Amino acid sequence: MKQEKLFAGKTLAILSGGGDTPAINSSIESVRNRALMLGFKVYGIRTGWKGLLGDGDIVDLTNRPYNGLYGGTALRSSRTNPFPSKKNPEDRVPQVMKNLKRYKIDVLVTIGGDDTNGAAKRLYEQEGIPVIGFPKTIDNDLRTLTMHSFNGKETDAVICPGFPSAAKSIAEFATRLKTTAESHQRIMVMEVMGRDAGWLTGAGTFGGSTISLIPELEMTKERKERFFDAVADTYKNNQNKSLIIPVSEGVRWYNEKTGTCDVVYASTEQDEYGHARLGGVCGTIASEISAKLKIDARAQMTGYYPRSGMCNAYDRRLTQALADKAVDLLLREEYGQMPVLKKVCSYGELEEFNCGSIDMGKIGNRPLPTEYFDETKFVFTDMYKDFLEHIIGKPEFETFCTDFPKVHPID
């Protein structure tokens, strides 16, 4: 006798919101495949919450192959907020509710960060829509409560899909930049995305960098002086007379003219969640290093490089393990939850039994643990390196010894 699948006749819809990552398609594919096995019909909501406004913009993912290796999101993304915001005071929840009904969507899976999942949780609490969250951000600053033990110390770390691929790209970017910096004996101030937290910036250390700056550490007048001293010393002691200094886009840097510590905006226009666009602090820092230390320094933006391109193997398996946990949540009807990794895992340990779940409405910014950054020396600690090694493996950069014997003229 043919047995009816548990969720036959039900529809699950997936949406992705916020900045893209290389692992969103992999998350969509993993959730879709498992939902199909449970008997769901699977829809994709295009452009985040925006796809549930107006007439709706929904596609059927049920009988089509889906390429989860390809980076970004084939469902597209937006920073649309269904709730009233400063930028858009209109309450669009009634439109969302109307479309969920019109398209007969029974369960919603929202792939996003704090903003997208925060809005989903509010909808669940306010309107009773069954939602399950799915973590996503290259900034890696969601409170996933992923435990990390190292040399007798413990901290709650974070591993979000998207970060592993992005961290690998940042390590590679620094590795490549190193040869140019060395050739010209320059300091490269390398700016990395990370609005509030320095998780991704630390990946530069796996490309050979040492001194770094993170948003968690306000660069006051006094700290700036110590930073310049550290830069001068490290440059002097570097055998190739060069340095890569990764800095987070959200670094607050003391401004001599105003006497305040400010972030640098690329644009002050805010999105529907109240965020302005950051960017450009590397230029300020590089020109101050040049002026103060009389060392040639250049600013380099890594920009969208870490967000772009294919999903790496770690992210692929991570999204699959988290999707397995999402199945567990669906079966138990534990809505308003999000699957997460329970402990910092290496590739081979990415399994459902190492996953747990958290309240998707309480995932707001998790700064870099203090154990991960030595603010007296402006360097990432061995504990951070252990954390990152689990995810992207050992650093792979090479060094070129230029200690050639000097030839003297025969006079």
Ligand code: F6P
């Ligand atoms: O997704 C977060 C993030 O990567 C931040 O680090 C950055 O500030 C933001 O995206 C920029 O996104 P966009 O340029 O797409 O608005």
